[in-house]
Amino acid sequence: MYNIVIVEDEPIELESLHRIIAQCVDNAVLHEASTGKRAIELIDELKHIDMMFIDINIPLPNGKEVIExxxxxxxxxxxxxxxxNDDFDLLHSMITLRVxxxxxxxxxxxxLTDTIKRTLGIDEQTTSASSALKTEVLNLLQNDNCTQWHNFLLKHINHAYEQTLAGTEARRNVTELLEIxxxxxxxxxxQYxxxxxxxxxxxxxxEWHGLTQALYSHLTLSLLKLSHDIFAVSGNTVGNKDFIQRAKLHIERHILSDLSLDDIASHAYVSSCYLSRAFxxxxxxxxxxxxxxxKLHVACGLLQFSDLKINAxxxxxxxxxxxxxxxxxKKEQGIAPSDYRLMHAPRRH
Incomplete structure (x- = not known):
């Protein structure tokens, strides 16, 4: 996702810029300002701005002061x-401002389209990757596959954290997923x-904090909790799944809860004994x-990327x-959680 700010005091020009940029950049959030004062407010409000289009002649403070x-x-x-205004002195001042x-x-x-793509570094490969991400997300959601959705979420977020720890800015990879x-x-x-x-x-x-250790647990645990509502159980959901699938769905929707055999069986609409044997x-x-x-699949990510203590x-x-x-x-992973954290936590650059 890209944060793009348009600073323009002429309504027709503003509307035209908004429309063209929205068509050019699929995953853009556009913010508008018609005065220099509002532009400065947006600069203070938004932690991260990828790109700003600004008319140099906007009302005070003027465009040059806003850029500074x-x-x-x-x-x-x-x-x-x-x-x-096609003015050489003005053009020279823009160079000194590093626009x-x-x-x-x-x-x-x-x-305008060429300028946007060149400036943001958007190429066919980037566009294709964005399209592939959208397709994968929608397929998982529309197919009501909560287990694979959780696998995908953790893999995608963990990879972004690995990139961040290696020194590559990757917050956009996460915000793009959340925006989709x-x-x-x-x-x-x-209802959502x-x-x-x-x-x-x-x-x-x-966007504000970046992919920090402190944010990892809040981000991943919040998304896992949201699955309870995203994959809400309906009559169609029950009718289209066998009892094993219903059991798995209940487990994933309550992955952060204390799950008992009796509870899972009741939501699978079979007896506990039958579910245990058949499963x-x-x-x-x-x-x-x-x-x-x-649960341990989630725990591994928390140990590797978060700052939560083991008892937490x-x-x-x-x-x-x-x-x-x-x-x-230790029984499942062959190693104690503390040792896993020491062994797998990547070095921070």
Whole structure:
């Protein structure tokens, strides 16, 4: 996701820029300002701005002063100046402000599109990757595959954290995923309003704080909790799944809760004894071991990327006894949680 700010006091020009940029960049959040004062407010409000389009002749403070203020706070923001004034001295002053480009009005659509792609580094490979991510997210959600959704979430977020720890800025990889999820749920109607509100907050936190250790646990645990509502059980959901699938769905929707055989069986609409025997026969693993493995999959990420203490991780996964959690972890992983953290936590650059 890209944060793009448009600073333009002429309504027609503002509307035209908004439309062209929205068409050019699929995963963009556009912010608008018609005065220099509002532009400065946006600079203060938004932790990260990828690109700013600014008319140099906006009302005070003028465009030059806004750019100076922006550059003092965020030197990484790309700035493109738009103006109807073809003045050499003005052009020279833009160079000293380290702006990326200088466009004369009226700006042609092709010129603007080329400038955006070049400035943001958007190429066919980036566009293709974004499209593939959207397709994968929608397939998982529309196929009601909560288990694979959780696997995908953890893999995607963990990879972004690995990139961050290696020195590569990767917060956009996470915000893009959250934006795709958010947009899809909003399209389904008001019943997901509370979920979308939480997603909006998570997007803001990732943009504001970046992929920090402290954010990892909040981000991943919040997304796992949201699955309870995203994969809400309906009559169609029950009718289209066999009892093993219903059991797995219940486990994933309550992966952070204390899960008992009786509780899982009641939501699978079979007896506890029958579920226990059939699950082991079909899945080649006992139900309690399966639940433990699913929880430990989450625990591994928390140990590797978060700053949560081991007893806190146990509690988040509904193991009240940290010693029991450690025994289960060592049995499944062959190593104690503390040793796993030391062995797998990547070095921070």
């Amino acid at each position: 203020y922006l550059k003092a706070k965020n030197t990484e923001t790309k700035v493109v100046v738009t103006t109807a 990326e480009d200088y466009l004369l009005k009226p700006v042609k659509k092709t010129t 999820l958010n947009t899809y749920l909003k399209s389904l109607g008001h 309003a509370s979920v979308c509100s939480i997603l909006d907050e998570l997007i803001h936190e990732v 082991k026969k079909k899945q080649q693993i006992g139900l309690s071991n399966y639940v433990a493995q699913r 991780i146990a509690l988040e996964l509904a193991w009240q006894d940290a010693n029991y959690f450690c025994r289960i972890f």
